[in-house]
Each structure stands twice: as C-alpha cells, then as structure tokens.
Amino acid sequence: xxxxIAAPNEFASHxxxxxxxxxxxFDVTLGWENGAxxxxxxxxxxxxDVSVLPLSNFLIAMDQGHPVVGIPVFIDLFFxxxxxxxxxxxxxxxxxxxxxxxxxVRGIGFNPAVWVRGGLADVYGFDFTKVDWKxxxxxxxxxxxxxxxxxxxxxxxxFDFVADLExxxxxxxxxxxxxxxVTANTANLFEDPLAEVQTYFKKTGVFPLNSMLLxxxxxxxxxxxxxxxxVDASDKAQALFFENLADDTSYMGMSVKWLRENGMxxxxxxxxxxxxxxxxxxxxxxxxGLISKSPAxxxxxxxxxx
Numbered sequence: 001x002x003x004x005i006a007a008p009n010e011f012a013s014h015x016x017x018x019x020x021x022x023x024x025x026f027d028v029t030l031g032w033e034n035g036a037x038x039x040x041x042x043x044x045x046x047x048x049d050v051s052v053l054p055l056s057n058f059l060i061a062m063d064q065g066h067p068v069v070g071i072p073v074f075i076d077l078f079f080x081x082x083x084x085x086x087x088x089x090x091x092x093x094x095x096x097x098x099x100x101x102x103x104x105v106r107g108i109g110f111n112p113a114v115w116v117r118g119g120l121a122d123v124y125g126f127d128f129t130k131v132d133w134k135x136x137x138x139x140x141x142x143x144x145x146x147x148x149x150x151x152x153x154x155x156x157x158x159f160d161f162v163a164d165l166e167x168x169x170x171x172x173x174x175x176x177x178x179x180x181x182v183t184a185n186t187a188n189l190f191e192d193p194l195a196e197v198q199t200y201f202k203k204t205g206v207f208p209l210n211s212m213l214l215x216x217x218x219x220x221x222x223x224x225x226x227x228x229x230x231v232d233a234s235d236k237a238q239a240l241f242f243e244n245l246a247d248d249t250s251y252m253g254m255s256v257k258w259l260r261e262n263g264m265x266x267x268x269x270x271x272x273x274x275x276x277x278x279x280x281x282x283x284x285x286x287x288x289g290l291i292s293k294s295p296a297x298x299x300x301x302x303x304x305x306x
Contacts, residue, residue, distance in 0.1 A: 086187055105135060
C-alpha cells in the first residue's frame with residue numbers, strides 16, 4: 001500500500017508536490033487539500049501518513065502522548081515581529097505596553113503567538129500573563145484541551161480581527177506570516193519591524209520555525225529508512241527552491257534580498273542546523289504552560305535523525 005504524504009505546493013515542498021524531486025525507494029502518493037483539517041487531525045487520527053504541522057501544535061501533540069514523531073524538515077520560517085498590529089488609539093508604543101491590553105491570536109497555542117510571546121519576553125521583559133487574550137474560534141486546536149498557566153485570561157470567540165482591531169474592540173493582533181496591511185487606524189507595534197528582526201536574530205541566533213513534517217510512528221516503524229528518504233528528498237527540493245528564488249521575491253512578509261544580505265537565507269533542514277531554534281520553541285512552550293515538560297530535541301524526531 002502506498003504511503004500517503006502531505007506535500008503543500010509552496011516553498012521547497014513545491015518541487016516534491018510537482019514531481020520534480022522524488023522520494024526514493026518508497027511507493028508514495030502525494031496530496032494536500034485542507035491544511036486546517038490536516039493540522040487538527042494530529043490530535044485524532046493523522047490525515048496523512050506523513051503530514052505538516054506548526055511547531056507548537058506538534059510539541060503539544062507530542063506532550064499529550066499522541067503517536068506521532070517528527071521528521072526534521074521545516075517547510076517555512078518566519079519572524080513574528082513582522083506581524084504584530086496595534087490600534088493607534090490603544091497607547092501601545094512598546095512590547096510592555098501590550099500588558100493589560102486586549103490582544104487577539106488564532107488560538108493560545110498558535111505557533112506565531114508562542115514565538116512572539118517568548119521573543120518579546122526574551123528581549124523586552126514582556127509578561128504574557130498580564131494580557132487579556134482573545135482567541136479566535138474555530139482554529140486548528142479548538143478541540144484540544146490546551147493547558148495554560150494559572151491566572152492567564154483567555155476569551156474564546158468568533159472574532160473578526162481585521163474589523164475588531166480597526167474599531168478598537170481589540171488593542172492588538174498577532175498574525176502569522178507578514179500580517180495584514182496597516183490602515184489609518186492601525187500600525188505596526190514596531191516602527192521598524194526589520195530592525196526588530198535583526199535585534200532578535202543577533203540576540204538569539206534564531207530564525208523561528210513555523211511548520212514541519214511529522215509522521216505516524218507506526219508508519220516509520222514499518223518502513224525503515226522512510227524518514228531519511230524524506231529528509232534527503234526535501235534537501236534536494238530546498239536546494240532547488242533557493243536556486244530559483246529571486247531577490248525581489250517576498251518571503252513571509254520580508255524581502256528575499258534583505259534576508260540573504262543579513263545571513264538568514266538560505267536556511268537548512270536537520271536537527272543540527274536548527275537545534276537552537278528547536279530548543280528555544282521548546283522553552284517558550286514550556287514557559288507558557290502549553291507543554292508539561294521540556295523534551296530533549298532528539299526525542300522529537302525519528303531515531304537516527306541528524
């Protein structure tokens with residue numbers, strides 16, 4: 001029976017999805033229909049034998065004992081500092097000003113929000129427990145019982161983040177990728193987001209990981225070598241992606257030329273290449289109460305992954 005592998009038709013994965021790069025040695029079928037449903041299935045029965053999941057979702061699924069295992073292939077990276085928008089009337093000038101404010105996120109375990117809460121704490125001493133969080137429903141973990149720290153205020157609802165930020169019903173929103181355009185009533189939290197990206201990157205050495213590959217543990221156990229074959233194919237696809245990626249392209253809200261000039265691109269797959277980022281997101285998720293313990297990085301991935 002063919003192994004069913006998720007292959008989103010974007011970034012480096014595009015070259016696997018369109019058949020340019022093959023996963024050698026295994027009978028596989030490729031697909032990618034509904035990202036939100038695939039993400040949610042990690043907590044029930046994984047929709048694909050090998051799928052894609054945001055990092056924080058994966059850490060929560062592993063912590064809760066679901067039978068999945070990571071493959072150290074990272075579909076996309078991003079800097080969440082690029083996507084924080086505030087209502088101009090809210091009086092928010094610095095990250096500390098977010099404390100006591102109504103801040104929207106697409107779920108308290110939303111990967112960009114986990115990264116940005118941790119990053120703002122590391123650089124600015126931001127205390128996320130003092131924020132009045134507004135969690136948009138439904139989201140990829142609506143059905144998951146996600147723990148939080150005592151005293152954290154989270155209101156779940158069907159928020160319209162664009163309209164609510166514009167009207168002042170929300171004081172700020174943490175989006176993914178590059179966020180939405182600012183308006184006459186809204187602004188970036190940071191006047192120069194790229195400068196903040198440089199500050200965080202220089203302080204931590206981290207280019208935050210957004211989504212990754214994972215597999216049903218039983219599938220990797222039954223198919224020795226599959227995990228490494230997927231890594232090998234993904235590495236070939238990644239090389240093609242960067243070879244063909246033009247400087248004037250926008251990547252997650254940032255100029256490719258700027259990312260290259262600042263040593264952030266190209267990035268690579270693998271545990272060793274991403275150890276600092278992986279250790280950082282594990283720490284952030286644990287500090288925010290989303291996972292009960294901080295596993296060693298190697299515990300997240302198939303045996304032998306490097």
